[in-house]
């Protein structure tokens with residue numbers, strides 16, 4: 054299939070993709086729109102864009118029409134810090150309660166549903182906007198938040214965290230508020246990474262090779278300059294640089310075998326009978342025509 058120019062792409066611009074996006078030199082003919090996960094999911098499914106980093110669950114649900122780049126993801130093994138359920142009662146006592154969901158998320162909502170189901174907790178889930186504290190104060194028993202806001206709100210609850218505290222031993226509870234990290238809970242449940250996002254494209258409009266290559270170059274530069282990326286974004290986020298650096302190095306950006314395993318386990322739990330997951334656009338350069 055040929056590269057139709059212009060080639061429109063969508064980008065979720067959370068800090069967690071900064072090590073890729075900050076260094077991306079967008080090839081000529083590629084047009085970019087930006088938005089939150091639910092907006093980019095909709096843009097890809099409607100055909101407004103041909104490729105986007107989207108919620109893993111939407112890739113699973115639409116596996117008939119979408120393929121994913123075979124070597125790009127936003128995954129973690131264990132805690133992610135930015136996909137959080139804020140609550141006051143213990144997890145088990147959320148049974149029968151009301152949980153507020155951010156409208157930005159698809160995957161994390163599905164992950165929360167899986168985790169609640171697996172632990173036998175039935176709760177009412179409804180969309181509601183506001184910060185975690187506002188919504189808890191408004192009477193919700195739990196509040197799901199994702200992305201930069203969730204990262205800031207997590208630190209707002211558990212911080213400040215001094216230099217002497219190991220980043221692997223961070224608190225998750227303070228002043229009566231518990232922050233449950235959904236990726237950590239997934240890890241405890243399955244022992245696998247969780248893939249929050251993949252770079253999916255419409256099967257009828259695969260990305261030009263130059264774009265995929267530019268993304269690989271950008272990621273290599275970003276990971277190689279993580280201290281600078283962290284410094285820049287720590288300022289924007291208003292968080293300590295070492296917290297942001299820990300947050301960023303912790304991501305798995307390559308959709309490696311364990312990440313795919315986590316993705317397919319999630320797919321089985323969330324959408325039984327889904328179409329086979331396809332990973333296209335080979336890892337190798339196209340063979341030059343003679």
Ligand SMILES: C=C(O[C@@H]1C=C(C(=O)O)C=C[C@H]1O)C(=O)O
Pocket residue numbers: 065067069090091107108109127133135136157158159160161162199200201249250
């Ligand atoms: C790790 C995160 O993952 C994001 C969560 C998504 C979702 O919940 O649908 C979608 C894309 C991811 O980039 C985050 O928001 O912090």
